[in-house]
Amino acid sequence: MNSEVFIEVFRDPWLLEWRSSLLLVSMGWLVAIACGWLGVMLLLRRIAMMGDTLSHSLLPGLVIAFLITGSRATWVMWIGALVAAGVTIVLIELIQRYSRIKADAAMGVVFSFMFALGVILITLFSRQIDLDADCVLYGELLYLMVEPGVHWMGVTLPPAAWLRMVVIAALVIVFILSLYKELLASAFDNDWAGSAGLPNRFTHHTLMAILSLTIVSAFEAVGAILVVAMLVFPGATALLHCRRLPLVLAATSFHSLVISLAGFHLSIWLNVSMAAAMATVAMLWMISIWSGQKIKSKKKDNLTCAT
Amino acid sequence: MSLLGDALSHAVLPGVALGFLWNMNKDPWTLFAGAVLAGLFGTWVVGLLTRRTVLKEDGALALVLSGFYGLGVVLLGVIYLIPGARAAGLQNYMFGQAAALSHQDVWLMAVVASLILVVLALFYKELLLNGFDSNYARSLGIPAAILEKLIWLLLAFAVVSALQSVGVVLVSAMLIAPAAAAYLLTKRFHIMLLLAALIGMFTAWSGSLISYVGSSLPTGPFMVMCAGLVFVVALFAAPQDGIISRWRMARNRQLDSRRENLLRAIYLLWEHYGEGTENFSVDDLERRSSLKVPQLRRQLRAFARSRLIDWPSEDQQTFSLTAAGWREARLIVRKHRLWETYLQQAARFPDDHVHADAEIMEHFLDETELQRLERRLGYPKVDPHGRSIPEVHPNLS
Structure with a gap:
């Protein structure tokens, strides 16, 4: 490799103004950490596809909230998302309780129905709405660079989207740490947790509520489909090499950092969407951790055979 | 595995990009081949992750869905930057352009549909057995692994050929909703297949009718809504498992129990009075029965109608049991x-x-x-x- 290519590939992405780089990388990290910690819980409960289901089902909630209030303020979107998530969860639970349909098929029926409803509402009221499906589907982190900072008490803070993500990440971490025992017990043995008097339904529904808030806040950054990548990749990578939950959560945070750093690098180098770059890097990172583990365990096998 | 179709339909995107890179144009056949190959590869990875790691099916599906999709978006982003590549609109491959449907697309769909029908007809028994109990099927010498791969291939064909015309969310909806409705309506496999096809046809027809009548309404989402409505109707009105018929069964059982409990209460009253009693006082029965007075009177009227008791008029304070009673x-x-x-x-x-x-x-x-x-x-x-x-x-x- 000649030195010009080396410089172009490895140095140039970091020649942006340092504040922008820091903003983007930290935003990526916040999204990945908030999603990643929740994702660990989803993976342990075997409902990882709930991320995909909710991220599609929230659309009509957002549209209706916008149509009623005429604003795209954070709290309006959060209420819309919470209501839509509530309707989705209730519908899925009703279908499961009153028929032979399994959970995954129920999820498939409900989320496609909700998403279609959202698209129809957008088409019907397209004159009032500047909320197009593309923006929900793709999302773009790089907009953060042009968004003005928030002025508060004479200090210029980072943009509102970044601050929102800080709140969400803090919310997720506080939630998981404070309901740690309940989440752990019900993930491994729901019936036992119930019989031990732990509030299973409350735990599950709070998890879903916080998941929907996280998804809706991550929408404009990473989009509806790639938020699923942020939900599952850090946690799944951590679960490959850790057994104990505190370690899994710590490793998830570390993998999130790797993903946001390398994702930022790839997106600037190739000039592509940072969310997609983060998802791609997350996949490559998981593959390398996994193969590293395979090689290690193979060596160990050989050693045990030799002795 | 209901959400496999959802994961698969997102996972084809990098295949579309690679299909384009193969000879740098939007030749439908290379795009189709690339998409099918990516879909098959994604399905294989889902299996690999489930078998070889601690992750379960849901995690594997979500990983393949989002990871492949992200890779696809990156590849498309790179393609758009290649000077001279006529790649505009490639990202729409997955979101459907029903208005831009060509004769070629319809023919492709017809070929795929007949292929699926032929395979279903040829391997009907084997597929049915494998679906219920793949271990038993294997013990009978049915090549379950090959059958499974065949299903994957057909699924990939169906998903990819439908993607271009109707879009990614609609594909998962049409894979699940008609089948789920048919599953609720019957327990027999061949009727289920037939019903699923009919429901699919009905939703396609009604969806396009709505979008034709209302101007500039999208076809796909209305198809999904219709499929959802059919599912809801099946959920409530299915002859055996529907919510309504189950509710009616529970209600009948409750009425039967109430009827029998009251008869037993009359008998106990007779034991209380002492043998030889012929007439029972309605007031005494009211005091000893757990039923509320209006319910009890209604039940007694029903007994009188079906000649279980002799109760000439409601004003009369006593009644007697008939032989049948x-x-x-x-x-x-x-x-x-x-x-x-x-x-x-x-x-x-x-x-x-x-x-x-x-x-x-x-x-x-x-x-x-x-x-x-x-x-x-x-x-x-x-x-x-x-x-x-x-x-x-x-x-x-």
Whole structure:
């Protein structure tokens, strides 16, 4: 490799103004950490596809909230998302309780129905709405660079989207740490947790509520489909090499950092969407951790055979 | 595995990008081949992750769905930057352009559909068996692994050919909703297949009708809505498993129980009065029955209509049992007391624990079970509480 290519590939992405780089990388990290910690819980409960289901089902909630209030303020979107998530969860639970349909098929029926409803509402009221499906589907982190900072008490803070993500990440971490025992017990043995008097339904529904808030806040950054990548990749990578939950959560945070750093690098180098770059890097990172583990365990096998 | 279609339809995106890179144009055949290959590869990765890691099916599906999709978006982003590449609109491959459907697309869809029908017809028995119990199928020498790969291939064909015309969310909806509705409506596999196809046709027809009538309405989402409505109708109105018929069954059972409980209450009143009593006071019955007064009166009117009791007018304070009424009342008490005896003698229940269970079982014992119970217990005369078990003579009715 000649030195010009080396410089172009490895140095140039970091020649942006340092504040922008820091903003983007930290935003990526916040999204990945908030999603990643929740994702660990989803993976342990075997409902990882709930991320995909909710991220599609929230659309009509957002549209209706916008149509009623005429604003795209954070709290309006959060209420819309919470209501839509509530309707989705209730519908899925009703279908499961009153028929032979399994959970995954129920999820498939409900989320496609909700998403279609959202698209129809957008088409019907397209004159009032500047909320197009593309923006929900793709999302773009790089907009953060042009968004003005928030002025508060004479200090210029980072943009509102970044601050929102800080709140969400803090919310997720506080939630998981404070309901740690309940989440752990019900993930491994729901019936036992119930019989031990732990509030299973409350735990599950709070998890879903916080998941929907996280998804809706991550929408404009990473989009509806790639938020699923942020939900599952850090946690799944951590679960490959850790057994104990505190370690899994710590490793998830570390993998999130790797993903946001390398994702930022790839997106600037190739000039592509940072969310997609983060998802791609997350996949490559998981593959390398996994193969590293395979090689290690193979060596160990050989050693045990030799002795 | 219902969400495999959802994961697969997102996972084809990098295949589309690679198909384009193959010869740098939007030749539908290379795009199709690339997409199918990516879909198959994604399905294989889902299997690999489930078998070889701690991750379960849901995690594997979510990883493949989002990881492949992200890779696809990156590849498309790179393609757009290649000077001279006529790649505009490639990202729409996955979101459907029903208006831009060409004859070629329709032909492709027809070919894929007939291929699926032929395979279903040829391997009907094997697929059915494999779906229920793949271990048993394997033990009979059915190549379950090959069959599974065949299904994957067909699924990838179906998903990719549908993607271009209807878009990614609609594909997952059409894969699941008609099948789920058919699954609710029948338990027989061939009828299920037929129903799923009919429901699919109906939703396509009604969806396009709505979008044709209302101007500039999108076809796909309305198809999904129609499929969702059919599913809801099936959920409520399915002949055996529907919410309505289950509710009616529960309601009938409740009414039967109420009827039998009241007859038993009349018999107990008779025992309380002492043998030889003919007339029962409505007030006494009201005091001893757990039913509310209007319900009790309604039930008594029903008894009078079906000639179980003699109750000439509602103002009259007493009524008497007819021969048929006596028989029914003795029968239900006999069931109750025989079951109590059985629990105490055969299952060694303590005397004071048998009543609650008999309260339930008396409504479910049928003629044959009753006869076997009598024989097993040696035609007992008294129950554990020392009360006599009434005999029921068939000639009385």
